[in-house]
Amino acid sequence: MNHAKNDTLIRALLRQPTPYTPVWLMRQAGRYLAEYNETRKRAGSFLALCKSPAFATEVTLQPLDRFALDAAILFSDILTIPDAMGLGLYFADGEGPRFERPVRDAASVAKLFAPDPHAELRYVIDAVAEIRRALAGRVPLIGFAGSPYTLACYMVEGGASDDFRTVKTMLYREPALLHRILEVNAQAVTAYLNAQIAAGAQAVMLFDTWGGSLSHDAYREFSLAYIERILGELDREHGGERVPRIVFTKGGGMWLEAIAGCGCDCVGLDWTASLADARRRVADRVSLQGNLDPAVLFSTPQAIRDETAKVLASFGAGDGHVFNLGHGISQFTPPDHVAALVDAVHELSPAYHRRA
């Protein structure tokens, strides 16, 4: 299994020449794969799966065995950090993540601490190291964390929300309290990602899933400022290799110039953005990742190929594009359709790259 080293992802993230456009998929290891569901069953629960480096390694590699993906991404969850803070993460049946002890007042904020990645979060760092060994250079490994604001949404709301009423009430009523949470989260994410880098993550991604629910001004103050702070303190290299950083704010397409200036190498875009517009706006500074609508994967292999061609054509000729979905893959995706997508990217994209 000692495959030739495929560094296409890293090169594309850094806007270096590549022979084709690399592709990976957010949430590529997950419930749409029967083998994932089988492993999860053996693990007993989603959390048990996350907390076992052996199981996490197993599921991280599963999609690579099915599809010619150009990257692996650590199998984990953004809520490992608030879980390690002692907030009591659990998953209610069919309801998504919940916290037993949400953070809603000064007393609970005062108790917050940045967990030690080598203590409370040791299982994640061990998983990174184990996945790197298992990958044996096959493709690069992406580490990740949630953005401070996105973590705060869950910590304050106590779970998912469709209006973010609780966290936004805090934002407008007691901004200093929310800032304190965000500071602790930023410290925690910084230590966590640096530990992932030290353990072998070759690129890192910040998932700002809920930053797009903020107003134009509040996004800068409560989300992007903390992302910028983290990126300023992350290790730039490991073992002599540059570690590219990807920032993905879902719904952040309007704020692209600001995001491109936060210290990232690559901006992830959801499917509402135009890659052509985005490239015109910021491609002199960052690479772009995205942005096929995950719903395209519900259609047909031919429609998937056509829509993939449109995404590639929208970015156009040149380097600095990492193909991905505009959001995590749906659990209802037929795996054959993912194969059609990955093959289409690899077959159609060389035309957009100069021959080396």
Added chain:
Amino acid sequence: MNHAKNDTLIRALLRQPTPYTPVWLMRQAGRYLAEYNETRKRAGSFLALCKSPAFATEVTLQPLDRFALDAAILFSDILTIPDAMGLGLYFADGEGPRFERPVRDAASVAKLFAPDPHAELRYVIDAVAEIRRALAGRVPLIGFAGSPYTLACYMVEGGASDDFRTVKTMLYREPALLHRILEVNAQAVTAYLNAQIAAGAQAVMLFDTWGGSLSHDAYREFSLAYIERILGELDREHGGERVPRIVFTKGGGMWLEAIAGCGCDCVGLDWTASLADARRRVADRVSLQGNLDPAVLFSTPQAIRDETAKVLASFGAGDGHVFNLGHGISQFTPPDHVAALVDAVHELSPAYHRRA
């Protein structure tokens, strides 16, 4: 009750000079008001409330009696059209709207028809006329409808959705089928809004609540194209008065230039957009409506005033701004906070307008 005529809203929508910035709130008649809940109880249900011109008139006027709002908006629901198509609208407890007979195949699409606004939708048109009489010129009355794509989301999904899997599968797999639904919806909305105008609606608004869930290209093809078609066929004037049109695509801030070119007089913006940026991009062509984060209303009167000041300052000096929230008001809003908002707009905005 024969108040002096307040045409500030109409003038602002048409970018004519006004002494202050007019303000109204999406969903201003609703569950955050005790008097609304009382009327709804008497009506028996939300649908019964919508279907009774007398009750609809009563609740339309309730917020005007509490707050110095500059417009009334017809109390109704965007789903009156698919209900009139015979899809069997009902409201499951705490689950939002559902349809007994969703439209998912060629056979059900073939049966679709544009309802006659003077037959199946007569109760809405009667409500418009009755509200106009009750308003007696106090403030202008806004009529409205859902956009063809937003209606199609509910019709195909059979209710609300967080991933729009069914309608998007149709979009990518059988686009001709979805286009047929959208054509019928566009015909229906056109006839419906023209009937509202004839009955006395002095401005009309298209709510494209879910257009922002589409990809950049799909938005143009499946949502905006049909909005444009409707606006091309709407009556421009009634009784010698111009009838301004507002288009609001939630999450459409990135597509502002395209929306501003669809034939509308005013573009509604959600709170993620910057009014300053938006004005620079399109204010030579359209007025702008919005865009306070509705969550600001959960804070304090002082914070509400501060955030209102920021929205006004973001638009800056000049005409062509209609103050509103960036989305419908939440049922959890304290009514006193709405008063603080409306008063702040009226007190702070004259500084941004030239003296007549």
